[in-house]
Amino acid sequence: MAESPFAWIDEQARARRRAGLVRTLRPRPADTPLLDLASNDYLGLARHPEITEAAARAARVWGGGATGSRLVTGSTELHAELERELAEFCGFESALVFSSGYAANLAAVTALAPHGSLIVSDAGNHASLIDGCRLARGATQVVAHADPEAVRKALGTHSGPAVVVSDTVFSVDGDAAPLTGLAGVCRESGAGLVVDDAHGLGVLGEGGRGAPHAAGLAGAADVVATVTLSKSFGSQGGAVLGPARVIEHLVNAARTFIFDTGLAPAAAGAALAALRLLRREPERAARARAVATELHTRLTAEGLEAVRPDAAVVSVRAPSPEQAVRWAADCREAGLAVGCFRPPSVPDGISRLRLTARADLTGGQIDRAVRVISEARR
Structure with a gap:
């Protein structure tokens, strides 16, 4: 039998694995116990x-x-x-x-x-x-x-x-x-x-x-x-x-x-x-920005390299793609969902955790998020 016309895909898959850049789908259940800092639901309205x-x-x-x-x-x-x-x-x-x-x-x-x-x-x-x-x-x-x-x-x-x-x-x-x-x-x-x-x-x-x-x-x-x-x-x-x-x-x-x-x-x-x-409820917009600022301030105080946010995205830099994946996975194990951005999604090649500063996050949830991210990094 002739080789599959898609055999070249296998080498690309191997290259992705070597670089730590394999992506997988993770279907979420309707009722998840995870604290969500990964979605783009900035105002907390998706389930309102x-x-x-x-x-x-x-x-x-x-x-x-x-x-x-x-x-x-x-x-x-x-x-x-x-x-x-x-x-x-x-x-x-x-x-x-x-x-x-x-x-x-x-x-x-x-x-x-x-x-x-x-x-x-x-x-x-x-x-x-x-x-x-x-x-x-x-x-x-x-x-x-x-x-x-x-x-x-x-x-x-x-x-x-x-x-x-x-x-x-x-x-x-x-x-x-x-x-x-x-x-x-x-x-x-x-x-x-x-x-x-x-x-x-x-x-x-x-x-x-x-x-x-x-x-x-x-x-x-x-x-x-x-x-x-x-x-x-x-x-x-x-x-x-x-x-x-x-x-x-x-x-x-x-x-x-x-x-x-x-x-x-x-x-x-x-x-x-x-x-x-x-x-x-226009105050939701200001609340999202305030949560972003608080996350940045507290993560930076923990010694993490977080980029000062201008809106509701908080980016925390990771040493490598592999460590970013492990960091995000450890956060998930501790009950916190965070985004994980790696090449080619990032134009500068630097991997990151990406956090969503939602307007509906409580003070206790912010405390929990900062603690989990800091402990998982260590």
């Missing part, structure tokens, strides 16, 4: 009874799925309601909901970077933005992390249409992009600014309105933001926010909108309920 009931109600009214693409049967009145309220809350003229934040980023980058354009991309950007750059017809230039001057130099080499692409809060270390500086550089050369606010929405800005709102950029004619509904809003899906002309263009040109099934009604209903709850 108001959110879960809204999801169930939407499923009962609209069905289990969207039934088609948004341009066929996948747009419901619920989707339109979510888009109106999301745009208004974040301070943008218009919004368009997608089945995921990943799909929203692919849409924004590919549709706004046609042939002959330049994309200037931060070296620390999320994989979805990187993939958008790869799929776009424009040319991409990757620049140093969080460096407006590097962006200025890149834009100075191009005379046609251009967009600058960046996360607002970077998912690995939780540091924030210099949005005001980036916007100023873009305006000097007439470039557009596309920012992914996945980790800013619900945490930064007045009442959690997001990083563009906090920077005074929301609603600007040259700024487009993408968000996810699966983090602070505890649901699923994503959206692009921006000028009405941009949103109309995406409806007609974005392949991940045109050819993808619409967001399930249950997810849309849950996200809308989360948005309305955050309007009523």
Whole structure:
């Protein structure tokens, strides 16, 4: 029998094992005893009874799925309601909901970077933005992390249409992009600014309105933001926010909108309920930031190398991929779930524990988390 055409996979698997980079799925039960500092449920809404009931109600009214693409049967009145309220809350003229934040980023980058354009991309950007750059017809230039001057130099080499692409809060270390500086550089050369606010929405800005709102950029004619509904809003899906002309263009040109099934009604209903709850309880955003600061302060006091957070992500560096895996596993054995980031997920090659500073964490839970992480490291 001829060798399998996929035999090359075995060598890649061996290389991953040698490097300590094997990833495995670990299905979690519905009722877990673990204290969760691994998810992106920043506001603690994924299991909030108001959110879960809204999801169930939407499923009962609209069905289990969207039934088609948004341009066929996948747009419901619920989707339109979510888009109106999301745009208004974040301070943008218009919004368009997608089945995921990943799909929203692919849409924004590919549709706004046609042939002959330049994309200037931060070296620390999320994989979805990187993939958008790869799929776009424009040319991409990757620049140093969080460096407006590097962006200025890149834009100075191009005379046609251009967009600058960046996360607002970077998912690995939780540091924030210099949005005001980036916007100023873009305006000097007439470039557009596309920012992914996945980790800013619900945490930064007045009442959690997001990083563009906090920077005074929301609603600007040259700024487009993408968000996810699966983090602070505890649901699923994503959206692009921006000028009405941009949103109309995406409806007609974005392949991940045109050819993808619409967001399930249950997810849309849950996200809308989360948005309305955050309007009523804006203090959740400040609480998430306060928990992040406390975790950083106390872990640093224990001698750990924790990166100062700008939002709700707290990153604690590990000596190696193997030790990061062992550290996270020991935390789990002690009843604490933490994220474990290793290459190729980290652009600088440094492995980390990644902690989520949830707004609903109690003082006792913070004490427990710090104790477990410190003891597991030793």
